[in-house]
Amino acid sequence: MPISSGNLLVAQSGGPTAVINASVSGVIQEAGKHAAIDEIYAGKGGILGILNEDLFDLNEETNWSIKGLRHTPAAALGTCRYKINFAKDPEGAAKDLDRLFKVFSVHNIRYFFYIGGNDSQDTANKVHLEAVRREYELRVIGIPKTIDNDLPHTDHCPGYGSAIKYNAATVMEIGFDVGSMSTDSGACSIVEVMGRAAGWIAAGTVLARRNDNDPPHIILLPEIPFQEDAFLDRVKETIEREKYCIVVVGEGLRNEAGEEIAADKSRVDSFGHPVLSGAAERLAEIVQGRIQLKTRTVKLGYAQRAAAHYASATDVNEAIACGEAAVRAAVVEGKSGYMVKIVRVPESENYQWKTDLHPLGEVANVEHLIPRDWISEDGFSPNEKFVAYARPLIEGNNEIPSQNGLPHFIRLKQDPVEKLLTPRD
Amino acid sequence: MPISSGNLLVAQSGGPTAVINASVSGVIQEAGKHAAIDEIYAGKGGILGILNEDLFDLNEETNWSIKGLRHTPAAALGTCRYKINFAKDPEGAAKDLDRLFKVFSVHNIRYFFYIGGNDSQDTANKVHLEAVRREYELRVIGIPKTIDNDLPHTDHCPGYGSAIKYNAATVMEIGFDVGSMSTDSGACSIVEVMGRAAGWIAAGTVLARRNDNDPPHIILLPEIPFQEDAFLDRVKETIEREKYCIVVVGEGLRNEAGEEIAADKSRVDSFGHPVLSGAAERLAEIVQGRIQLKTRTVKLGYAQRAAAHYASATDVNEAIACGEAAVRAAVVEGKSGYMVKIVRVPESENYQWKTDLHPLGEVANVEHLIPRDWISEDGFSPNEKFVAYARPLIEGNNEIPSQNGLPHFIRLKQDPVEKLLTPRD
Numbered sequence: 001m002p003i004s005s006g007n008l009l010v011a012q013s014g015g016p017t018a019v020i021n022a023s024v025s026g027v028i029q030e031a032g033k034h035a036a037i038d039e040i041y042a043g044k045g046g047i048l049g050i051l052n053e054d055l056f057d058l059n060e061e062t063n064w065s066i067k068g069l070r071h072t073p074a075a076a077l078g079t080c081r082y083k084i085n086f087a088k089d090p091e092g093a094a095k096d097l098d099r100l101f102k103v104f105s106v107h108n109i110r111y112f113f114y115i116g117g118n119d120s121q122d123t124a125n126k127v128h129l130e131a132v133r134r135e136y137e138l139r140v141i142g143i144p145k146t147i148d149n150d151l152p153h154t155d156h157c158p159g160y161g162s163a164i165k166y167n168a169a170t171v172m173e174i175g176f177d178v179g180s181m182s183t184d185s186g187a188c189s190i191v192e193v194m195g196r197a198a199g200w201i202a203a204g205t206v207l208a209r210r211n212d213n214d215p216p217h218i219i220l221l222p223e224i225p226f227q228e229d230a231f232l233d234r235v236k237e238t239i240e241r242e243k244y245c246i247v248v249v250g251e252g253l254r255n256e257a258g259e260e261i262a263a264d265k266s267r268v269d270s271f272g273h274p275v276l277s278g279a280a281e282r283l284a285e286i287v288q289g290r291i292q293l294k295t296r297t298v299k300l301g302y303a304q305r306a307a308a309h310y311a312s313a314t315d316v317n318e319a320i321a322c323g324e325a326a327v328r329a330a331v332v333e334g335k336s337g338y339m340v341k342i343v344r345v346p347e348s349e350n351y352q353w354k355t356d357l358h359p360l361g362e363v364a365n366v367e368h369l370i371p372r373d374w375i376s377e378d379g380f381s382p383n384e385k386f387v388a389y390a391r392p393l394i395e396g397n398n399e400i401p402s403q404n405g406l407p408h409f410i411r412l413k414q415d416p417v418e419k420l421l422t423p424r425d
Numbered sequence: 426m427p428i429s430s431g432n433l434l435v436a437q438s439g440g441p442t443a444v445i446n447a448s449v450s451g452v453i454q455e456a457g458k459h460a461a462i463d464e465i466y467a468g469k470g471g472i473l474g475i476l477n478e479d480l481f482d483l484n485e486e487t488n489w490s491i492k493g494l495r496h497t498p499a500a501a502l503g504t505c506r507y508k509i510n511f512a513k514d515p516e517g518a519a520k521d522l523d524r525l526f527k528v529f530s531v532h533n534i535r536y537f538f539y540i541g542g543n544d545s546q547d548t549a550n551k552v553h554l555e556a557v558r559r560e561y562e563l564r565v566i567g568i569p570k571t572i573d574n575d576l577p578h579t580d581h582c583p584g585y586g587s588a589i590k591y592n593a594a595t596v597m598e599i600g601f602d603v604g605s606m607s608t609d610s611g612a613c614s615i616v617e618v619m620g621r622a623a624g625w626i627a628a629g630t631v632l633a634r635r636n637d638n639d640p641p642h643i644i645l646l647p648e649i650p651f652q653e654d655a656f657l658d659r660v661k662e663t664i665e666r667e668k669y670c671i672v673v674v675g676e677g678l679r680n681e682a683g684e685e686i687a688a689d690k691s692r693v694d695s696f697g698h699p700v701l702s703g704a705a706e707r708l709a710e711i712v713q714g715r716i717q718l719k720t721r722t723v724k725l726g727y728a729q730r731a732a733a734h735y736a737s738a739t740d741v742n743e744a745i746a747c748g749e750a751a752v753r754a755a756v757v758e759g760k761s762g763y764m765v766k767i768v769r770v771p772e773s774e775n776y777q778w779k780t781d782l783h784p785l786g787e788v789a790n791v792e793h794l795i796p797r798d799w800i801s802e803d804g805f806s807p808n809e810k811f812v813a814y815a816r817p818l819i820e821g822n823n824e825i826p827s828q829n830g831l832p833h834f835i836r837l838k839q840d841p842v843e844k845l846l847t848p849r850d
Contacts, residue, residue: 016602045608074601080608169831173731176499176834177441183470183505189727207831277702278722298726302614306598310734312830394830405737405819406594406632409601 005036006110006137008327010058011043011050012075012145013082013116013123017159018166018308019319020145021076023115025069026323027143028058034331037111041417045078047114047123051096051424053103055417068410070316071400073308076412083119084126097130099424104138106420111139111330113323117146117157121339122364128337139330142339142360143322147305149200152368153358154341158322159305161315161393164204166307167193167248167300168394172208174298175215175246182243188235188287188295189246191216192280194304196252198369199223201304203382204390205248215246216381220283222252223369224379226261231283232291234380239293249279309407313396318342318353325355339363351392430461431535431562433752435483436468436475437500437570438507438541438548442584443591443733444744445570446501448540450494451748452568453483459756462536466842471505472539472548476521476849478528480842493835495741496825498733501837508544509551522555524849529563531845536564536755538748542571542582546764547789553762564755567764567785568747572730574625577793578783579766583747584730586740586818589629591732592618592673592725593819597633599723600640600671607668613660613712613720614671616641617705619729621677623794624648626729628807629815630673640671641806645708647677648794649804651686656708657716659805664718674704734832738821743767743778750780764788776817 010027012020024042031037040058043050058066069076086093104112114124124142131138144151147163171191178189195201199221206219217238220226238245253261262279280297287295322340329335338357345352374386382390401408435452437445449467456462465483468475483491494501511518529537539549549567556563569579572588596616603614620626624646631644642663645651663670678686687704705722712720747765754760763782770777799811807815826833 016605018598072601073598075605079606081606165830169734170728170732172831172834173443173498173733174727176497177727177731180441180500181504181506207829210828277706281702281706296726297724298728299722299724300728301721301723302599302602303595303723303725306602307595308598309594314830391829396830397827402822403635404632404816405590405739405821406597409597 005038006108007039007041008037008111008113009041009043009050009055009104009109010077010113010115011046012077012079013046013114013120014079014146015305016074016079017145017147017305018073018162018311019158019316020115021069021072021074022316022319023143023145023158023323024077025066026320027113027327028066030324030327034327036331041107041109042077044414046080046082047084047100048080048082049078050103051099053419053421055107056414057417060415061412065410065412070320071308071311071398071407072409073306076410081119084123097126100127101130101134101136102421104136107417110137111327113141113143113326115143115145117148117151118365118367121151121360124339125337125360125364128360131336139334139336141326141330141335142363143326144339144341147201148195148198150198150368151363152366153363154339155344155353156342156393158315158319160200161312161318162307163201163304164207164390165312165315165394166310167201167304168205168207169310170300171205171216171246171248175208178244178246179215179242184243186239186293187244188239188293189244190280190283190295190297191246191248192251192278192297192299193248195222195250197222197367199250200370202248202250203370203386206382206387207390207394213242216248217242217245218247218380219382220247220249220253221370221375221379222250222254223372224375225256226253227256228286230378232287235287235293236291247283249283251279253279308398308409309400311398312394313398314393316398321355329357337361351395430463432464432466432533433462433536433538434466434468434475434480434529434532434534435502435538435540436471437502437504438471438539438545439504439571440730441499441504442570442572442730443498443587443736444583444741445540446494446497446499447741447744448568448570448583448748449502450491451745452538452752453491455749455752459752461756466532466534467502469839470503471507472509472525473505473507474503475528476524478844478846480532481839482842485840486837490835490837495745496733496736496823496832497834498731501835506544509548522551525552526555526559526561527846529561532842535562536752538566538568538751540568540570542573542576543790543792546576546785549764550762550785550789553785556761564759564761566751566755566760567788568751569764569766572626573620573623575623575793576788577791578788579764580769580778581767581818583740583744585625586737586743587732588626588729589632589815590737590740590819591735592626592729593630593632594735595725596630596641596671596673600633603669603671604640604667609668611664611718612669613664613718614669615705615708615720615722616671616673617676617703617722617724618673620647620675622647622792624675625795627673627675628795628811631807631812632815632819638667641673642667642670643672643805644807645672645674645678646795646800646804647675647679648797649800650681651678652681653711655803657712660712660718661716672708674708676704678704733823733834734825736823737819738823739818741823746780754782762786776820
């Protein structure tokens with residue numbers, strides 16, 4: 001059921017990715033095709049910005065900037081980690097929703113698109129339910145985003161393909177480097193990647209492996225409890241065979257007691273705080289301390305979620321399509337309370353995908369881990385089922401204009417929308 | 426004076442770069458043009474491999490592989506850190522040279538090209554001097570290589586441009602990411618890059634800065650003693666202005682006593698070894714401990730010297746040209762005892778360069794640091810003189826073929842040359 005014309009509001013939430021702006025570009029360009037949409041506003045800094053009535057006018061941006069969003073990393077609209085949390089603060093949450101609908105109402109917002117991961121889909125769902133409760137005419141669609149790839153129901157998340165493409169290329173390059181320096185005394189290199197609960201990102205580096213004995217030789221996933229002795233045995237075997245060993249570890253790797261190995265409570269820094277230098281540093285200590293093997297670490301940190309210079313063209317196209325599909329679902333189909341998902345066409349010879357919708361209520365706060373049967377029996381590597389799943393997601397290099405030898409990213413001018421409400425307290 | 430025909434030997438030494446193989450490709454392709462050169466051999470694993478008579482035949486490699494060296498990182502010939510060290514072990518050094526010339530002689534090596542940094546140029550010089558002393562007809566030319574950019578007399582070193590192009594893009598991307606998440610409480614991100622004595626690599630990230638207040642906001646160079654209070658003041662100022670702060674630190678940053686800040690001897694790990702988690706981790710401790718600012722670290726490690734996927738086309742072309750120039754110097758001009766250097770054509774409107782030769786004796790063991798007047802007065806950033814120097818070095822993206830969405834690097838088949846000597850003891 002199409003609704004009478006009104007304004008559109010789009011916002012981003014949670015940790016950025018290399019392609020989260022591509023979804024914004026999809027939203028804007030699709031919205032431009034529909035007469036039902038008047039103004040196209042952005043919430044500056046996610047839901048928190050909307051609560052502060054910090055909106056800006058995307059119709060004032062140049063067409064060149066809108067196109068540039070397709071290759072610009074990070075959250076061009078700004079982002080936040082703010083939650084509307086009834087469990088923790090029912091009064092505050094009710095107040096937030098009240099304020100939110102004041103902002104929507106005064107700016108005649110009738111379409112709301114929220115791009116984010118688990119928490120953001122939960123927020124979108126709350127906004128949708130509140131609109132229904134208030135009988136406020138609003139179409140709410142969530143657009144998936146997360147390099148962690150831990151959203152349920154969607155085949156994968158926009159942002160994931162680019163993160164693992166960059167990480168896999170990096171691991172391949174480090175493998176060539178360390179392998180070319182290997183001597184009889186051996187060398188170990190440990191690459192720490194993101195992923196606190198789910199190992200999707202760590203697993204993705206398996207794509208660097210063209211032949212059985214290629215690096216990464218060991219991939220440690222948060223889903224599989226860390227077994228120190230078995231790990232060291234595997235390192236030793238690899239060194240004997242290859243003279244070097246490349247290990248990838250997801251930052252959230254846990255021991256059998258469920259404690260993150262990076263959190264070594266026995267040590268404090270010079271300020272009395274626990275030392276949390278990370279999973280790779282902790283593993284390096286173990287390898288050097290127990291088997292006296294020279295070990296170096298790499299911690300990619302934010303680089304891996306922002307690496308637009310090596311983004312996957314497949315990922316970018318899917319991110320754009322998710323933005324477009326959200327607008328079509330809301331405007332053409334009159335849907336609300338759904339998240340756009342990516343569906344893989346089964347049994348097709350080449351990778352084919354389409355977008356579909358999934359009820360937000362079934363998405364929010366559910367975490368999607370790697371199935372155990374996608375991981376080798378010994379737990380040290382994803383297997384061929386994972387590879388078949390992940391390989392298509394990194395296909396194609398996204399085109400990116402250069403300026404003085406570096407990527408030419410865009411910055412939106414963010415023309416503010418006039419505030420009509422008194423500031424919230 | 427051209428010499429009678431003979432065989433060519435090329436080897437790589439020290440830490441690899443993204444373009445060290447491009448120089449090998451230049452050597453091979455130029456050598457193919459000269460009738461004076463019969464066989465083209467590689468020393469497998471640098472001078473150490475040559476001592477072991479581990480040679481392989483580069484004429485047996487496919488043309489496709491030789492071309493592929495132009496985009497393949499790491500040392501395709503293998504590398505080592507072995508030194509011929511008269512000061513430390515005069516007897517061993519003499520024995521090494523003796524063995525080396527047995528290998529040269531039995532394989533009729535008349536042209537020797539050694540690609541590397543300071544230590545490798547020193548080795549090349551020793552080999553040259555020994556050939557003169559023995560009256561063994563040999564042309565020795567060093568080819569510069571190092572991401573550290575610390576070789577004297579050459580305008581810059583092949584490998585450096587690609588390292589700083591990748592690092593600058595990474596810092597730019599991290600800057601967009603962290604900036605888009607910034608809140609009033611602020612966030613700090615510290616990126617650790619290579620460079621133990623010289624800050625060339627850290628300095629190169631300044632190229633990410635398009636406007637005065639762009640990241641990186643603070644660049645800590647090993648050339649400038651670390652002053653903790655001044656640093657924290659600068660972090661606080663940046664947070665007040667920008668709400669976020671991106672810091673780049675060269676791994677070898679030292680305090681005023683000349684001690685590396687990463688080496689905190691007061692702490693030991695669970696094996697009793699000193700904790701050496703790195704300069705970025707140490708700085709993060711200081712920032713979090715003293716001004717309670719949320720801080721995250723990135724340690725690029727080997728990734729930065731192997732990042733062929735974002736190599737500078739200028740750098741690759743120069744690396745190839747250095748290899749070609751070495752062969753021409755030896756074969757056409759009959760020179761020996763020189764390193765190829767890159768000379769910047771002064772006063773030219775656009776960046777122009779050529780190769781020239783410099784006596785090896787003046788190159789070896791001299792370390793080239795950033796001139797003080799290329800660094801801002803407060804020491805927290807390279808200045809416009811550095812930028813004018815470094816900017817042309819990152820121009821152009823090297824073309825790289827893809828396979829399954831990742832770089833298609835080549836591996837040489839390394840057809841061994843028959844050993845003619847008894848193994849050394």
